Amino acid sequence: MLGKLRYAVDEIAANYDRRTWWQNRTANRIIAPIQAQLHNSDGIRVLDREWDTLLVLDACRADLFEEVVETETYDSYERVYSAGSATNEWVRANFSGPAQTDCVYVTGNPVVSRQVETAFHHFLEPWREEFDPEIGTVPPEPVTETALAAREQFPEKRLIVHYLQPHYPFIEAPHLRYAEFNGTEEVTVKNAKPGATDIWEAVGLGYENPDDVWDAYADNLRRVMDAIEPLLDQPGRTVITSDHGNMLGEQMPLLPMGLYGHPPGIHHPILREVPWAVVDGESTVDSDRRVTADVKEQLRSLGYAD
Structure with missing residues (x-):
């Protein structure tokens, strides 16, 4: 108890003058527990969906994806409800179960490396x-190169490729760099x-124009x-999705203030509704595994736990 109290005091001392920190902490510590009791959706589990x-x-x-990308060019497109409002939460919700030896994760x-609890066939x-x-980040091109090599080496495995973009830093807007991934x-x-x-706090504090930030955010998505593109031509069904969104001042129910960024534990459409764009191809996923996933989903819908 004493350790938790000391942590709380130190946290407040370090952040007492950050209005956006108070807003997000209020949402995370007060609104999130209430929502956890009231909300009836934990989001999709991506491993239960059909994709290669x-x-x-x-x-x-x-909404950013729908603005930048021509969604009608995909074989199907919908919004799905993510299992988290932050990457660590999404990873734990999707990959904390049994080993996924039919998957390669790039x-x-x-x-992801710090949070994932599931063993994969290969983790790159x-x-x-x-x-x-x-540029203060990991550019997307070498991630694709690693993924293409993994697809060639493990053609019979499901492949997950997790990019940093469009998450900040914004590659084409170095003047908007407030944080970076230092490796x-x-x-x-x-x-x-x-x-x-x-950058989201910078918008909330009035340091940056939200329209300029939105444009840079969109440029990161285009990048x-x-x-x-090279991964869209691979065999099987390819799905483009996201782990969570970002808030740019949208208000929460029960909270008369805007939120910025992606605080964990929050149920809000801006954070939880993510794209699910499908490029159909001849599936390489083992049919027995697909049937098992379908049965699990049906049992879950009937109220049976895994």
Whole structure:
């Protein structure tokens, strides 16, 4: 108890003058527990869906995707409800069960490496070698290269490819860099303005124009969409989705203030509704595994636990 109290005191001392920190902490510590009791959807479990290649675009709002991408060019498109409002929450919700030996996971995001609890057939981490200090992030192109090599090496396995984009830093807008992934974790850069640890807080504090930030956010999405093109031609069904969105001042029910970024534990359409764009192809997924997943989903819908 004493340790928790000391942690709380230290946390408040470090952040007492950050209005956006108070807003997000209020949402996380007060609203999130209430929502957990009232909300009737925990979101989809991606492993229960049918796909051969799953492309995860980190922090991609559904409305951003629909603005930038011509969704009608896909074989099907819908919004689905994510299992988390932050990457760590999404990873734990989707990959904390039994070993997934039919999957190969390629991640450009170090958060996945820290949070994933499930064993995979192969787990590849290009972020460890491909961090680019000039742009403050892991660019999407080497992640695709790793994924293409994995698909060639393991053609019979399901492939998950987790990109950092369109999550900040915004590659084409270095003047909007408030934080970067330094190769192991997210850190605040030296020239960030007081009280803003990331670009979303900077918008909330009035340091940056939200329209300019939205444009840079969209450019990051265009960059990763270009990078994933080679993976859309691979055999089988390919799905493009996201782990969560980002809030740019939208209000929460029961909370008379806007939220920024993606605090965990929050049920809000901006954070939880993510794209699910399907490119159909001849499936390479084993039919027995697909039937098993279908049966599990039907049992879950009837109220039976896994």
